[in-house]
Amino acid sequence: MTDATRAFDGVHRRNLSKVLRLVHADGALPRSRITEATGLNRSTVASLVGELVDLQLVVERPPDPTRRVGRPSPIVDVDLRTVVVAVNPEVDAVTFGVVALGGRVVHRERVEMDHIVSPEETAELVNATIGRWAEGELAGCRVVAIGLAVPGIVRADDGLVRWAPHLEWSQAPLRALVEEATDLPASVGNDASLGALAEHLFGAGRGVDDIVYLNGGASGIGGGIIIGGASVGGAGGYAGEFGQNRPGIGSLEDRRAGDGVLEDEVSRARLLEAVGLAKADEPTLAGALAASPRPEVAEELARQRRILATALGNAINVLNPSLVILGGFLATIASSDQAELERAVAAQTVPTIFEGTRIVVARLGEDRLLIGAGELALARLLDDPESVLSTPP
Incomplete structure (x- = not known):
């Protein structure tokens, strides 16, 4: 040549x-x-x-x-016939989605689990799901890749899950396991970072260059940062672990977890307990909290909102975003009294830094992590559209 x-x-x-x-x-x-x-x-x-x-x-x-x-x-x-499969393993369920170009989730399925899945079991579930969908949801489609959004610290270059404490995974070669099981290229990323990417491209952060995103899921709280329109990963690609910070708690009466980190205090499990549910997806939990007349439910929401406000104030003071996006159960906490949350955040930030900052809930709802995982899986195709010619049928 x-x-x-x-x-x-x-x-x-x-x-x-x-x-x-x-x-x-x-x-x-x-x-x-x-x-x-x-x-x-x-x-x-x-x-x-x-x-x-x-x-x-x-x-x-x-x-x-x-x-x-x-x-x-x-x-x-x-063309909606070219798709990727997106996967989000969690402590209580594994959620699968068929994601087309344009960030379109054309099918999603949540598989409830009665135990914590291992990396190997996750790979087997992915392969079994693709096989099960072959004559149905994926009929007439070409699957070009798989993207996985994992609630843990992921090494981006090889998809090694260094640490996912709630899943009890350590040094898990998830990308290799999934590729071996499916014979399809796979990509793995942190769920919250991928949620931030999805909201930036297709959701509440579309057209906004400076964003702090916090995601609340069954495994705790993670985050993503967009500065100058680009994702901030840090030296190892692990930036955004807001849930592991020590929370500032103004009143000892608000403390529940001793010397715990933010996700020990602002907790989906505590909200489930307050409404008497063992497990639930996001809409079910949000509905139960909104419908409950019990004062202790309102009190727990208010307690978590106060602690979340301090965490957001710290992030805003450091990063000066124009937009803060809250996803998952954090969106539910914010929506329970948006005005009070904003007042509490304003009281804990430098006025000139907070000036003009908006706090909003994620627009993509339950699809945000699947869309983010799909975007990760589509990266090679978007860079080199002719790469589909080498994709197995």
Whole structure:
């Protein structure tokens, strides 16, 4: 291959990626908008779109009949037949999803567990689920990769789960286990960091460059940080472990866990106990808390809200985000009295730093971790759309 050929191939791959990423991020677009956004000429865009159609990555539809000004332009959208499988193992359940381009969860399933799954069992469950879905949810689809959102510290370069305390995993080679079980490429990341990515791309943080995201799940509290529009991972990729910080607790009466960390005090298990549930998914827990007339439920929500406010104030003082997003049971705590939470946070931050900061709940709901895991799994495809040609059927 000559240098000129290599250069052409490199430019061609980048242009294919540019067009696919645009449709992935923005949804259905007229081809004229793609031309404008990419700076490429019309014939080049038409050719690139045609290639992406042949690769089953986008589809083209006739122009919008309501558009009467200018030359009609075909509509380009993602092809829902090319998908990834997203997985979120937790202490009480393993949630699976089929995620298409555009961050679209086209199917999800929560499998309740009566024990904590091991890494090996997780890999077996992934393979069994894909096999079970083959003639149903995945019929007519091409699965190109698997993404896993794990509540623990994950080494990004090889998918090694260094430590997931609530799952009792240590040094677990999850990516290798899943790839061996399924014969599909896999990627593994921290669940909260992936939730932050999903909300930044498709949810409450869309278009916002400086975000602090905290996620509350069955395994505790994790977080993700977006600064200047880029994810902040830290030296080892482990940044965002807000749940392991020692919480500031103003009143001794609010302390429940001795010298515990934040996730010992602001706790999903304590909320479940307050409403008398052994386990529940997010909507069920939120509904039970909202419907309960018992004063001790309101008191527990208020206690956790006060401690959460201090943690948020510390994060805002250090990172100066324009947006704080709360997901999972933290969104439920915030929603129980949003105004009071904001007052408590404001009282514990530097006024000029808190000025203009918004605190919101995650917009993607239960799908946020699946969308984040899906984004991780789609990374290679988005960088090099022709990589699907080497994907096993």
